Amino acid sequence: MxxxxxxxxxxxxxxxxxxxxxxxxxxxxxxxxxxxxxxxxxxxxxxxxxxxxxxxxxxxxxxxxxxxxxxxxxxxxxxxxxxxxxxxxxxxxxxxxxxxxIAHILSEPTPLQDFVVLLNDVRDYGNLGTILRTARAFGIHDILTTSPQADVWYKKVVEASRGKVFDIRLQRFPSPEAACAELHRQGFQIVATSPRAPTLQSVARLQPKPIALVVGNETEGVCDAVFSQADLVVQIPMSGQVESLNVGVATGISVYELKLKLVMAMLTNYIRSTLGRDVNVAGKLIQQALDARLRSVSAFNSAQVIFLMVLKCDQTMSIEHVGKDMAMFGDELQALLDPLRTEGLIHEESGLLRLTEKGELLLGQFWSIVESTEDELLQGFSADERQQFRDFLRRLHANCIRVMTPQA
Ligand SMILES: C[S@@+](CC[C@H](N)C(=O)[O-])C[C@H]1O[C@@H](n2cnc3c(N)ncnc32)[C@H](O)[C@@H]1O
The missing domain is CATH 3.30.1330.30 (Ribosomal protein L30/S12)
Structure with missing residues (x-):
């Protein structure tokens, strides 16, 4: 080429x-x-x-x-x-x-995130770009429109969005009714905005479920079809005899305030399902399941068997190295090592731990238990899913390390 x-x-x-x-x-x-x-x-x-x-x-x-x-x-x-x-x-x-x-930007996003913005016939290119840029700045990916032909790839929109138009998922509906029906079907509360709404946005009572924020056309505002389907219609208070805010500015204010309010309304759900907590619980359950299997045939637990495996790979390890590798120190570390010493599975020479012959032999037997337990834990996962799961974990590890590494 x-x-x-x-x-x-x-x-x-x-x-x-x-x-x-x-x-x-x-x-x-x-x-x-x-x-x-x-x-x-x-x-x-x-x-x-x-x-x-x-x-x-x-x-x-x-x-x-x-x-x-x-x-x-x-x-x-x-x-x-x-x-x-x-x-x-x-x-x-x-x-x-x-x-x-841009076909990928238009592919149907499933599932939608917890906060989406529905554009009800917003037309001005500068406003569209501002809204997309603002949405991305507040972590919103899903932009929905009630206009089936909405075109956000015109140069002026791209420029006003500072390229964020390439980093969204756009879903276009044939009509406002179709958009609202789909959002309700997916469990969203529809929050429409209007300068003449009966409720102040800052005191509006949100339900603890995802929000679809609707902003309206520059002249007509949000249409009646959306108002009749909205769970809430809210107003940003204004003074100085201003009739309405620019739709881009109003979107920024609403997204900021409603996102904060949603977090508070959904806090318990969020806390229960944070990534760290989910992974931590899964890790502990895996360890307990392995402990249960090992304890049924030996006096050793999963931490001890995993340590024997690491020692087999590394050949020798100092006690300090073991502590760092197993994230155990003091009494906890002694409780891990003492039974292995007493049973003659490891021995210490010049400050370095090694596997004994008996340790090697037992490790071989433990390995088959570890393998069959892992197989049970991944029961119902296809071969592809198992591979994917390992890949996800590897990527998660790499991302954790990136997050922990100080930026230059
Ligand atoms: C320029 S305004 C439309 C004005 C239109 N004449 C009306 O009465 O709705 C465009 C959009 O910005 C949002 N907006 C503007 N000012 C607002 C305010 N004070 N409170 C809530 N939303 C507002 C609404 O979504 C509105 O549909």
Missing amino acids: NLFEQITSIKDERVVAARELASAAGRERARKCLLEGEEILEWALAANVPIEQVFFHAKIGEHPLLTRLHAAQIPCYAVTDGILKKISDTAYLIPFLGVGN
């Missing part, structure tokens, strides 16, 4: 296909969008948007962006300024134009 091929004809099929993307209808048909300019291309790269090709001005020499695109095996075509202007449909020159595939 020639990554820096030249295209000189406006009739080249790659140019013709890219020109289609200057219009909303073309983007909709192709499920692709134009990535106009260096900054937008950088945002798309950072968000892992599949970039199918990039057209760049033939006069550009070596350029760091081209080097990165080349390294990512993205075909880049040198073209004239006339071709670039035709593709972008502008009178001015944009020296880099990419084609990004």
Whole structure:
């Protein structure tokens, strides 16, 4: 594949296909969008948007962006300024134009997160971009719209969102009624907003369940169909005889306040299901199950058997090393090692612990118990699921280490 091929004809099929993307209808048909300019291309790269090709001005020499695109095996075509202007449909020159595939952003998100924003016919490109950027800043991924043709890949939306449009999941509904029905079916409470709502947002009583925040069109506001389905309609108080807030600003205020309120309303559920707690409980249960199996055939527990396995791998270990490896110290560490010494499974020489012959022999027998217990614990998991489960754990370990590593 020639990554820096030249295209000189406006009739080249790659140019013709890219020109289609200057219009909303073309983007909709192709499920692709134009990535106009260096900054937008950088945002798309950072968000892992599949970039199918990039057209760049033939006069550009070596350029760091081209080097990165080349390294990512993205075909880049040198073209004239006339071709670039035709593709972008502008009178001015944009020296880099990419084609990004956005089908994944539109794939149905299952399940939705606990807080979603439903755009009820919000139209202004700047407002759309601001809302997407604000939503991502508050950890929201799922943006829903009541407009089946909502097009958020127009350059002005991409710019106003600072590229966050590439980092959302967009679900478009055929009508406001369809959106509300689906949200209720999925257990959401619908919180609509209006400058004339009867309830102040800050004192609204939320139910302890996921929120769909609805914000309305710049002129008409939220439509009647949504109001009639809403569980709550809330207002952000204003003074100074202002009629309403800009919808982007109102969304920011509502997301911030309602997210906080939702956390408080759902606190007990959240605490019960934090990742750390779930993994901790699972880890303890696994250990207890293994202990139960081992105790039925020996006087040793899972920590001792796991230590014997580690010692077999490392050959020798200092007591200090054992403490660190098993996260045990003082009396607890002695209680782990003493029975193994007394039974002659390990011995100590010049401050280093080793497995004895008896220890090696017993370890072989313990191993089959560990293996069969693990098999029981993973009962009902297919071979693929077992592999996936191990992969998930490995990725979780790597992420934990990344979180613990101080940032440069
Ligand atoms: C410019 S306003 C629409 C004004 C429209 N004439 C109306 O009365 O609803 C656009 C959207 O921003 C949100 N909004 C604006 N001001 C608000 C306020 N004070 N309280 C709650 N939501 C507000 C609502 O979602 C509203 O539909």
